[in-house]
Amino acid sequence: xxxxxxxxxxxxxxxxxxxTGLLFMLPWLIxxxxxxLVPVGWSLFMSFNKVQVSVGGFKYDYIGLENFRDAFLxxxxxxxxxxxxxxxxxxxxxxxxLFALFISLMLNQRFPGRFLYRALFFLPVIFATGQxxxxxxxxxxxxxxxxxxxxxxxxxxxxxxxxxxxPVMSVLGNAVLxxxxxxxxxxxxVAGFQTISPTIYEAVRIDGATPWDSFWKITLPAxxxxxxxxxxxxxIDLFTFPLNPVIAHIRENMFKVDTGYGYASALAWIYFAxxxxxxxxxxxxxxxxxxxxxxRS
Amino acid sequence: MRRRWSWFQFAxxxxxxxxxxxxxxxxxxxxxxxxxxxxxxxxxxxQFLVQNPTLRNFELLFLHASNATVPFTRYLFNSVLVxxxxxxxxxxxxxxxxxALGKYRFHFxxxxxxxxxxxxxxxxxxVGIPRYLIISGLGMNDTYFGHLLPLLASPVAVFLLIGFxxxxxxxxLEAAKIDGASHLTIFSRIVIPLSAPxxxxxxxxxxxxxxxxxxxxxxxxxEETMRTLAFYVNSLLSGLQNSVAGQNMxxxxxxxxxxxxxxxxxxxxxxxxxxxxxxxxx
Numbered sequence: 129x130x131x132x133x134x135x136x137x138x139x140x141x142x143x144x145x146x147x148t149g150l151l152f153m154l155p156w157l158i159x160x161x162x163x164x165l166v167p168v169g170w171s172l173f174m175s176f177n178k179v180q181v182s183v184g185g186f187k188y189d190y191i192g193l194e195n196f197r198d199a200f201l202x203x204x205x206x207x208x209x210x211x212x213x214x215x216x217x218x219x220x221x222x223x224x225x226l227f228a229l230f231i232s233l234m235l236n237q238r239f240p241g242r243f244l245y246r247a248l249f250f251l252p253v254i255f256a257t258g259q260x261x262x263x264x265x266x267x268x269x270x271x272x273x274x275x276x277x278x279x280x281x282x283x284x285x286x287x288x289x290x291x292x293x294x295p296v297m298s299v300l301g302n303a304v305l306x307x308x309x310x311x312x313x314x315x316x317x318v319a320g321f322q323t324i325s326p327t328i329y330e331a332v333r334i335d336g337a338t339p340w341d342s343f344w345k346i347t348l349p350a351x352x353x354x355x356x357x358x359x360x361x362x363x364i365d366l367f368t369f370p371l372n373p374v375i376a377h378i379r380e381n382m383f384k385v386d387t388g389y390g391y392a393s394a395l396a397w398i399y400f401a402x403x404x405x406x407x408x409x410x411x412x413x414x415x416x417x418x419x420x421x422x423x424r425s
Numbered sequence: 426m427r428r429r430w431s432w433f434q435f436a437x438x439x440x441x442x443x444x445x446x447x448x449x450x451x452x453x454x455x456x457x458x459x460x461x462x463x464x465x466x467x468x469x470x471x472q473f474l475v476q477n478p479t480l481r482n483f484e485l486l487f488l489h490a491s492n493a494t495v496p497f498t499r500y501l502f503n504s505v506l507v508x509x510x511x512x513x514x515x516x517x518x519x520x521x522x523x524x525a526l527g528k529y530r531f532h533f534x535x536x537x538x539x540x541x542x543x544x545x546x547x548x549x550x551x552v553g554i555p556r557y558l559i560i561s562g563l564g565m566n567d568t569y570f571g572h573l574l575p576l577l578a579s580p581v582a583v584f585l586l587i588g589f590x591x592x593x594x595x596x597x598l599e600a601a602k603i604d605g606a607s608h609l610t611i612f613s614r615i616v617i618p619l620s621a622p623x624x625x626x627x628x629x630x631x632x633x634x635x636x637x638x639x640x641x642x643x644x645x646x647x648e649e650t651m652r653t654l655a656f657y658v659n660s661l662l663s664g665l666q667n668s669v670a671g672q673n674m675x676x677x678x679x680x681x682x683x684x685x686x687x688x689x690x691x692x693x694x695x696x697x698x699x700x701x702x703x704x705x706x707x
Contacts, residue, residue, distance in 0.1 A: 148608050149529030153537070156522035159578030164544045167555035174555075231444075234437060247694050248445040312626070316585075319622050323592055357588055364545045364581075382554070389554050400547060407542070 175393035188390075195394030206395060209373050214402060221362050228310040228358060229351070232317035233343075249314050309365065313358045320354035321347070356414035360407060367403050374399055452687075459483075459680035463673060482677035489661070489674060495649045497657075504636065504654035507572045508685075511635045514577045516624055523586035524616045528598065538587075544580045553644055560645045571645035572653070576635060582627040589623035590616060625693040632689045637682065658682055 175195055177188040199206055235246050332342050382392035460478040490497035565571040601611050642656035658678045
């Protein structure tokens with residue numbers, strides 16, 4: 129090895145410390161900054177302005193927090209939509225994640241033809257495309273017939289109270305949708321279970337643990353990171369859902385002349401703040417849990 | 426013991442078959458819907474199965490398309506090209522980013538990670554106008570870059586990949602490094618193959634977004650020849666929403682938009698399952 133090669137090796141070693149990492153990140157980072165970060169920042173700036181389209185571009189008038197105030201005080205649709213959708217979300221996320229966990233646990237068992245079933249459960253993911261989904265929605269095939277048939281609504285209202293009856297009913301009505309929405313989550317769980325070594329199961333079985341014990345002591349703790357991943361994924365998926373009424377309302381306002389893009393941006397940021405709080409709670413809960421585990425091991 | 430196990434298997438298979446049948450109802454619906462003649466399309470309550478299948482819906486759709494100024498095949502070509510390039514680009518760019526985020530230490534890493542989580546929450550619809558300003562500022566209106574670039578830096582893909590990449594044992598990478606592998610070799614020979622299940626997942630998700638995306642066509646493309654199939658189908662549907670003849674075309678177009686998704690899914694799904702079986706990790 130001559131001096132030149134040695135020097136190169138040395139450089140490479142130092143480069144690997146952080147240069148290479150950043151280099152690998154670079155293409156993504158550039159794209160991310162220019163098409164996600166800057167637009168999002170721009171819309172924050174716009175939310176404090178009254179934006180009007182004039183000849184040769186946009187005209188900005190700084191109006192402070194007026195857009196945000198209007199959203200709650202003047203707009204008679206937005207707060208209601210936001211709260212209803214939020215309630216619905218709080219019900220749907222746990223249902224979807226638990227359903228996915230249950231199904232993937234079953235799919236992890238040994239039985240003939242399980243590959244076929246794994247494929248089948250992931251299949252609904254491809255319906256999530258707007259076109260197909262809205263077609264199905266207008267045809268109302270996503271609803272379960274027995275809800276109307278047995279007149280469940282008063283029953284539900286009696287048990288959970290009037291103000292929660294509406295979200296509960298719509299969750300029930302979209303039961304099929306929930307099944308369809310758990311495709312990616314099931315896949316993440318199934319892949320997550322593969323990371324648990326079979327030798328651990330063998331060891332605890334030899335030590336006399338029942339399948340029930342090994343689920344609670346091994347499978348579940350090892351799945352915690354995947355559960356939090358799935359909860360986050362579900363929240364995000366539902367919040368950016370194309371047929372979501374809140375987003376529809378924001379988009380409607382975007383092209384209205386009297387309210388304009390500034391107001392629509394303010395609405396989007398309020399919406400964003402709500403999701404942010406929810407996700408921060410989830411991350412906080414699971415982050416602490418994971419830290420505890422890491423400290424123990 | 427043995428008999429009870431197989432009884433359990435039997436119950437499992439039965440319940441899964443029932444659930445799976447339930448899940449596949451919408452596919453059945455879409456496929457059948459496309460072949461329904463006019464009188465069956467308007468039946469109430471809607472029927473799942475078609476009684477007298479006909480190809481009339483597709484005929485109508487292609488007749489309508491051939492009357493337009495831009496041929497149907499042009500939209501198709503645009504869509505296929507954009508989808509293929511976007512798929513390749515997203516996979517490369519996000520695996521690289523996820524590899525760096527999962528396995529390297531560098532400045533601002535924590536900051537970038539939290540940025541990704543934050544940006545996931547922002548629905549792309551809400552940043553349409555700033556994006557338009559950037560695209561036209563870069564002079565990318567009416568180019569394929571305008572379709573591609575906004576989709577390339579996908580936070581969702583990186584978010585899903587980081588989890589998988591960080592599961593790759595450090596010992597494996599160290600062993601490769603000791604054997605003289607460069608960063609690029611480690612990336613292409615170890616990281617990519619080992620994260621194949623996640624890559625397959627994001628491929629399916631990316632294809633779906635690109636294929637169904639009408640935002641880039643509506644906002645960044647002013648020339649009709651640069652727009653994609655999804656945009657064409659969407660404008661066709663919204664133009665014909667209330668007419669009776671439109672329902673035929675809508676049903677046929679729904680199937681046409683759905684089929685590529687199904688095909689991509691079937692291709693990559695096989696890969697996902699294969700890699701899960703043979704995955705040598707742990």
